Amino acid sequence: MAAPALLCWAVAATLVTSGANAALVVALVCVLAAGIAARRPSVAVLAITVAAIAASCAWRLNAIEHSPVTQLAAEHRIATLDVEVRRDATTFQQHGQESIVVELLVRRVVSRDMDVRTRDRVTAFIDGSADDLVVGRRLTIIGRLAPSDATDEAAVIDVVRRGPTDRASWWWEVSETVREGVRTSVERTADEPRALVPALVDGDDSRVSDEVKEDFRRAGLTHLMAVSGTNLTIVLAVLLVVGRAVGVRRRGLWVLGAVSIVGFVILARPDPSVVRAAAMGAVGVAALGYGHRGGVRALAWAIIALLFIDPWLSRSAGFVLSVCATAGILLLAPVMVRPLLRWMPRWCALAIAVPLAAQLACTPAIAAISGQVSLVAVVANLLAAPAVAPATVAGLLGGLVALVSPPLAHVVGFVAGAAASWILEVGHRAASLEAASLAWRAPWQLLLVVVPTVAWAIVRISARPVLFGGIALGLLVAIWRPPHPGWPPESWLMVACDVGQGDATVLNVGDGTAVVVDAGPEPAAIDRCLDRLDVHHIRLMVFTHGHADHVDGWRGVVRGRQVDQVAVGPTGGPGARPHVAVPGETFTVGAIAAEVLWPPRSEPLPVTDGSSANNVSVVLAVRVHGVRILLTGDIEPEAQARLMLQHPELSAEVMKMPHHGSARQSEAFLDAVGASIVTVSAGVDNDYGHPAAKALAMLRERGAEWWRTDTDGDIAVVLRDGRLLVATTQ
Incomplete structure (x- = not known):
């Protein structure tokens, strides 16, 4: 399924910017191809999967292009809209006052000559506080609509008036209560851990400072602050261990894993990054049950399913990195582990091979996206890894305990804060290294040759402990104190x-x-x-x-x-x-x-420009x-x-x-x-x-x-x- 998954990815990335008619033509052509190649199953499967992705693109693009909200936006009309909060709001400063941007789902739109029900996604800019804009809550807004530059939303709305919010469905309200409990459990810790723990548990990075974000980016730890497969894997692992301890067996463990994934998505919000993390977590569960070959097959089906649900993921940097990291862990990590097992314990070999394989697999994509290659990401992740699970699990437990006893939650939150402090220390120290990252000015495609060559060299060297250790130590010293001959110059x-x-x-x-x-x-x-x-x-x-x-x-x-x-x-x-x-x-x-x-x-000078x-x-x-x-x-x-x-x-x-x-x-x-x-x-x-x-x-x-x-x-x-x-x- 690897070839169909990659082809579906390329088709989705092309069609989401090509219009509904082009997507419909591709879908029909693929259906005809599947009929012609019915006796060749591999070709038929390829054609059917691409047809499904193209049909999804055509259906969604057609709905947006012919939406009444899109028509009102083209005319820059003012309308009254019944909306539902789709994602958590983001706060920013504009003209000295607090404003928010939030993604909404339009359920009903009323204008001078229109009153229709719909289900269109829009982005709204609203003045005021975002405290009550919880995912799932509904409210009425009045605003001026304008066309959106994004092909996956119908309009952008400048809100001039908003009404009060109604309560959301019970599962969203419970989710918000737990999220607030997580924040409560760490409210007595220092500023940076207090902001980081909610980001580790449920992806709420609204209080994380720009300094921490930049240091984590340089150190290759950004994935910890966004909801990723790492966060979900930790929660799944703990729940599966507890389930096994109380006697749950194989099928029961799969059910427990599935329920845990659904609960995690609700807690962390069904953003594309969270849905992506859930899919990668499901791939991990499949790999545990069927080995890495089953995991690769599950990854391919996860890619196809995610693109069918949301074709715009094909152009998401997070989607690219998640798939690359998961593929690296499934394909490259086992190859790297085998020679290491000859001279070190299994846990140590896995601790080295897994982040190294994920980082190598992601390097071409990171260079293409950011123009930089991180040199400390593997070491930083190795050092931070022991604290990630305690911080995540204790933070989640603190949020649950806060529902019953806030003072007891503070005790649990202290553990989460202490673990988060270590992660922050690693991030700051790694980012401060002069050679934490290097600018990559060559074509990123060159890394498609360089990375496999480096991976092959690592596998060959890792069977020789003295050589492996010497080179690793030399690289660490070079990153810590890179050579600058004659710097600073005398005088x-x-x-x-x-x-x-x-x-x-x-x-x-x-x-x-x-x-x-x-x-x-x-x-x-x-x-x-x-x-x-x-x-x-x-x-x-x-x-x-x-x-x-x-x-x-x-x-x-x-x-x-x-x-x-x-x-x-x-x-x-x-x-x-x-x-x-x-x-x-x-x-x-x-x-x-x-x-x-x-x-x-x-007084300051008057200037015209x-x-x-x-x-x-x-x-x-x-x-x-x-x-x-x-x-x-x-x-x-x-x-x-x-x-x-x-x-x-x-x-x-x-x-x-x-x-x-x-x-x-x-x-x-x-x-x-x-x-x-x-x-x-x-x-x-x-x-x-x-x-x-x-x-x-x-x-x-x-x-x-x-x-x-x-x-x-x-x-x-x-x-x-x-x-x-x-x-x-x-």
């Missing part, structure tokens, strides 16, 4: 850190001490840069302005380091009691002498060992012109280019500064087009040399024998 004055689409500049005071200007958008990147420079003491931390790409990485600066003082501009920044920098203020730290040139004490927050960035004129450095924040032409008027003598040998090298630069300002060395801090393939070709052309015309963090990595300005040099990590 470095300034380093522009590669922190992605953001700014972070380090000025060298000496002996592991530095001044840091801005911290980038996320903690791990600036933390790694400071580690590479062996900086453990920050004499002064300056935040030029309050935008996220300059301040959100501040936790990475303070991680394991002493910070003496924090200075901010008028737009503020992190820190308990930051000092507000004012123009004319000077400070001296070791050989560094700096003066605040900007912003003025007056760009951001007033950018134009009140703190601008520093730094002199270190006789070298003049200008750090410009994100000031734009309006502020650049005023700065030149207030400081006619403005000039520097080194300049951090304003606003990541955007096109909004003043040629007169660049002439006045006259820098021969310019650093540009920008993220790889960023959405802003930074640095702009126009800005780089301005530098070229003035004979300035520039280096970019997106292509050069960390950029160090070095003073050697009276000459300024530049060194980079790439």
Whole structure:
């Protein structure tokens, strides 16, 4: 069934964007092919399965294309709708107030000339709180409809008025009660474990911080926060062990497993990711009963069934990764386990082979989706694995106990929180490693050759314990402390850190001490840069302005380091009691002498384009060992012109280019500064087009040399024998 499953996948991915008529034609052609090939069962099965998928696509697309809700959306009409909450709402900030986006199922739509019943999926944007928008509850809304870009929903609704919600069916209400119990059981633990445990148990990651999400992504642990096959497998394993202990036998265990899967789907919500996890859990149960060959057959049928139920899963990144991971565990893990069993216990061999097989199988897909290849995912999963089951099981048990006794639930929740704390520690530590992930800029298809070759080499090496252990240890050391010959270079004055689409500049005071200007958008990147420079003491931390790409990485600066003082501009920044920098203020730290040139004490500049927050960035004129450095924040032409008027003598040998090298630069300002060395801090393939070709052309015309963090990595300005040099990590 592997070939039909893969063909069905390709057909579904194509047809969901091709329209109902195209899908209907494919279905009819496949039915005819099945009739012609009736005497060849393998061909007939292939044609029938593809016909079923095509028919599902045709039926669903036709329903959406001819829906009255779709017609109203095309006319941007206002309508009254009776809706049911289909998925948990997501909260976001818009114009300073809390808003929510939620997926709804429309049961009835009423407009000026229409009153019909329907079952269409829509996405709604609503102002206010999401507390009562529980899956399964019904309410009435009034809103303006607009066409949706997604082919699997009828409209997008801007809600102008909403009514109260009615209670949902009893199973949804019980599910919400248990979910609330999980949150109650861990409410007395620390912030991060309190947010992570609900994510492990039922996929509720609404309280997980962006920092944790980013660290888990780099560490290859994101699957733990989303409801995945791992979560379901843990719950199933515990229930099956308990069932076996009380005398339940083979058929009874299958029934118990099926009931557990249904209950888990209700608890974690029937989102596509949860349904996918349930299917992969069923595949795991099949593999337990029939071996890995039966598991592969079950996986193929699961793919076909899921695509028949929801053809749009074919384009879901989560679906791709789930199938790849399950296939890797079923096909590759047994091959990897056999040589390991010659010299280690079975449990240890499985602990190594399973995450390694899953990671290898997922690597091409991850590279295609994110452009990165994780190097620490296997180790991070090995270290986190012992705590995942206790955190998940204790969290679920705490949610059940909370229904009876909240104080007793807190005791159980403490166990879940302690286990979650270990997972968080692993995630943070793994993400902070410099080589946690590598950018993959080659075609991802190349990995279809590289990964099997690596897998073959691992199988051959794993039969030799000394060689296997030596190579594994060498890789761990290389990831922990990757070689950077000559980094940091001797006599470095300034380093522009590669922190992605953001700014972070380090000025060298000496002996592991530095001044840091801005911290980038996320903690791990600036933390790694400071580690590479062996900086453990920050004499002064300056935040030029309050935008996220300059301040959100501040936790990475303070991680394991002493910070003496924090200075901010008028737009503020992190820190308990930051000092507000004012123009004319000077400070001296070791050989560094700096003066605040900007912003003025007056009101923020009016601008016709760009951001007033950018134009009140703190601008520093730094002199270190006789070298003049200008750090410009994100000031734009309006502020650049005023700065030149207030400081006619403005000039520097080194300049951090304003606003990541955007096109909004003043040629007169660049002439006045006259820098021969310019650093540009920008993220790889960023959405802003930074640095702009126009800005780089301005530098070229003035004979300035520039280096970019997106292509050069960390950029160090070095003073050697009276000459300024530049060194980079790439």
